[in-house]
Amino acid sequence: MSAGVLPRQEHSAAGAWGGAAVVAARVRAWPRSGRLAPALVVLLAAILRLVDLGRTPIDPFYAGAVRSMGTSWHAFFVGAYDPSARLAIDKAPVDLWLQVASTNVLGFTPTAMLLPAALGGTVAVAALYDLLHTLAGRRVAIAGALALAVLPMAVLTSRSDTMDSVMAALVVAGFAVGARGMRAGRSSRLVAAGALMGVAFETKLFEALIPAVPLAVMWWWGAPGTRAQRARAIVASSLACAAVGLAWLVALSLLVPATQRPWAFGSTDGSAWSSTFVYDGWQRLTGSTPINAGSATDRVPAGAGPLRLFSAHVHLDARVGFGLGVAWISLVVALAAGAWRSLDRTGRAGAGALALWLGLGTVIFSAQRDLRPRYLEAVDPAIAAVAGLGLVLGASAVAARLHGRVPRGVLRGIAVAAVIMLVTVPAVVTAGVISSHAQDSGTPGALPTARLAALSSYLRSRQGGARYEAAFLPVAEAGGLIARDGRPVLMLDALGHPLVTPAALQRLIAGGQVHTAVVGTARTPMADWIRAHGSDVSAAAGQRVTGTVYALAP
Template sequence: MTAVLDAPAGAPSVKERPLIARVFLGRADDPRWARPLLWALLVLTGALYTWNLSASGDANTYYAAAVYSGAESWKAWFFGALDAGSFITVDKPPFALWVMGLSARIFGYSSWSMLLPQALMGVAAVGVLYSSVRRGLAERLGAGGAAAAASVAALVLALTPITVAINRDNNPDTLLVLLLVGAAWCCRRAIANGRLLPLLGCAALLGCAFNTKMLQGFLPLPAFASAYLVLADASLFRRIRNLLLAGVALIVAGGWWMGVVALIPADSRPYIGGSTDNTVWDLVIGYNGLGRIFGNESGGGGMGGGASFGGEAGAGRLFNDIIAGQISWLLPAAVLLGVAALALVGRAGRTDPARALLVLWGGWLLLHYAVFSFAEGTFHPYYTTAVAPAVAALVGAGGALLWRAPRALGWVLPLTVAVTGVWAFEVLHRTPDWQPWVAWVVAGAAFAAVLALLIVAYGPRAGRVLTACALTTALVAGLAGPAAYAVSTASGPVNGTNPTAGPDTGAGFGGMGRGGGGFPGGGQGPSGTPDGQGFPGGGGQGFPGGQAPTGFPGGQDGSGTGQTDQDAQPGPTGETDQTGETDQTGQADTSGQDGRGGFGGGGGFGGRGGLDDETVAYLEENQGSAKWLVAVSDAQTAATLILGTGRPVISMGGFTGSDDAMTVERLKALVADGSLRYIVVGGGRGPQGDGGGEVDTWVEENATVVDEVGDGSLYLLSAE
């Protein structure tokens, strides 16, 4: 590798290989080790993302129920409905659900059919990043140097702990990252050749990213557009014209699904979950848009009020006890290497490919850091997986460029390794009882790497052995910490609702390890889930002051009677504790395929969706010709019942129970046409939106009580 890194760029070209040969052997001018190394990296990544994949069971049951429903109904699949009857959608656009839903339709619903596409998309993102970095550096570093830089970037992305966790889960961020990395690939190519077609491809992929996670899909857009405008190899007129045309493509690609939904009458489609007015536009601007930044998302069922699972907003958020171990290991290195590499290529021409690569990924990193650090709305640690490609690209590209730098910049690499080693040591020592030897491996490797790099940079001409040792120990110092977290994450289930990697730090909202915990105070969750259940420990005791934030059904008092297992770690049987009593061992099942793993694979509601097995059996026996098995307050309860019974269940209030999806008029219509026979309301168990009280009152006055369910009641509905 050393000889290749030092090889001059611009070597004479040779006859190119056929496409199939290039796939397996690489380009004709690539060194022999390059393509085998890439395949080895992809195989390693695939193994890491798929090992024991079914341990996560249904993962996030909210999305799992939508995947199952989409495999049962094309209408539910298109809209991203939670249930096969298409009463209400999930609170995200459906693109990620489409991928998993198609897999479930083809192979049948299972943990593997749902999660394997996620893992494969994660592997694909690693490959696309490799290609982007290699192509951007080939002119300056030659084929060997570019391949080495791309290999480092690919390895960094593959081993980023939060990326490993999210690629073993069914949240939409996996597809989001793949689409954004693909858009960056297209944008870099458009900058290199100045042509319109790759820029249109970039816009189309950004539009798909929007339809995966709405405004988060547009976060890198300013960086892409400004990089093309300033650096593209075309006249200013062509650059402006191409950007305008790409803007049209972006609007079409991002807005077509939203437009189709807007054209369909509200009574012919599901209610738009998470919105305040049953429109996708409200979801874009509020709950999944500006509300995440300014913290005013509660109207659509979001947590609102600045509540965050990722810690307080501020410049240090990505380095706090919750998030540091997920993404920050090489964040300082990315900044140091990126800035130094930009200074190194500062005198190059405007269209220099290496500068374009650095500007593209540097802008991506800056925008994500700013938004993620200072966002006042709901912020989960797993959002930071979108930072990982930029960190990986800057570390790989910056490190390779500086390796070839003049002696004036020879201090940058040793300084970067030293800072990385010190920071990794600090992060690892925040959980001193978890694998303490890893911290000392990092410290020793960092010290040895710094000495070796200084000798290589300023000493007499170094031999290949010393140079290879310097590079190897530098990689160990930088990647030992995240690799340990990554392997730990791959060894068991992730918390489907709030997936994180590595050990439990016990800090803040979401201060959880790979299995759960999740909330301070031993993993307790917000109030308002049925009977205080659904989050391990129930109640809202895990929030500051013992109170859950607004936006959860049942108010803010943090009360709740139901007790579930304490840290949501997987149990051996695939069954959730049916008694609702605290399990002092802290073990709870999350791996059952029948949906009994509870909320997000992290504990359970007790029974199935808060209803005991006897009640569920009664509902199944007496559903008759009704479309829905039962109507319940919130999506977590409904999702668990859908997965446990395989039948449609109405979530009257959406994700948190606060959506106004159910009204008295709509309920009357469902009862009149025989679509619904049973409903659970009372004791905070009904819908919590503006019309929730009216629904409760109407049911209590016009329906017959069948059974008591916790502090609510199951009612039999009958047409008037």
């Protein structure tokens, strides 16, 4: 693994693609295997997300945080990035809690780190089937779930060390619960859906709110009752979403004394509120997010514009553009053919809400300046759902119009060809994603395996009775070492905000609390102070570039 964060696990990918042909055959015979077909689709989704998972590179930032959060309940709750809980990650640690649990059970391995995301992506497929089955029946549900199961961007994100797939599973589950409540006329289920949206916000913040407006619109259009009753249900759901979504921030502010709260990464004042609403909120939308060393490697280089999601940059055209195009074209064809008439009020409301979700996601991610591919998981379920709706309902409507004028065999062949196209083209791209061990979390600042091992060996030999294994300026390089050794480090800086002053560092050195500092290529007042007062030991620490590691003495 080039990042050198965690050891590799070897798996065999043989036979992973045989399942696609079986699923396609089962879908064609869905009336005779109504329960088997969705199970096979979910099984295919699980295979694509789990096969050879352990060979995927891990983001050292999250790997270090998961290792640190497993060292104490305090570090676990506050989302500590380092075992000393001096620095915290930039968002609520809900998803990382799942990774901590997974690594505690299975060991600190790549597979254990990635397992929650892979399972989240699989659950999202099952939840989308349930949602579409409630709205439009089994055929549409099978088509939409199958489209999401093989959608390359969804598979890529589910095989990456990020929170987006778990967020997507929660969002689709919320939509499914809301749709069931709408059909049953039970507003309490919309409130439950709002709570799930709140958990999704806790998981990946503002991405999760893109489907919130379509969910409310679906209820307004399709739920029984008076306007006042529907409005009250939407307000109650919104309050549930807000209460759950802000629960961790409020609990952190009320339960953890200010002196024991770590500095939130990306914030301007150290607070998790600033990190959430400014760094991960407004700045992500406007593209003014501060760039850490190497953190731009996972960004989309294509400029904002209506064709961005169809560009060849980072394979957007193949991984998401094809599916997005199919969704929009099939939607237009279905509307032109009058396919919406085959749905009842609930189904039309749900279909309209999914189309709105698709539209919002397309506009936002085409215009957002600071875009990472993983953000598209907030619209991937809508792409698959609308593609399934449009293809199945549109084909049925067109067939009804052409009945008696075109042989039934020809129409059936066209329908089968459309399904094969929907599945085969993305499946081929997905095969490439898996075989290349691609991921979209990035590995900013990660040290190669040999250099990380040499640095670890050197620092452990020098630590002695010191409290800290080393003092660190580069955040990502610290994450790799934390993930490897699990020892406390002294974080000196967070995106240009000093966490320790030179005077405080000097006192720690004098007290024997830290013997070595890793400054990397940083050019800050603290880096200049360390270079002026320390001895360059970069070569002894196994680093190729001098001026990056320094021995510190009183």
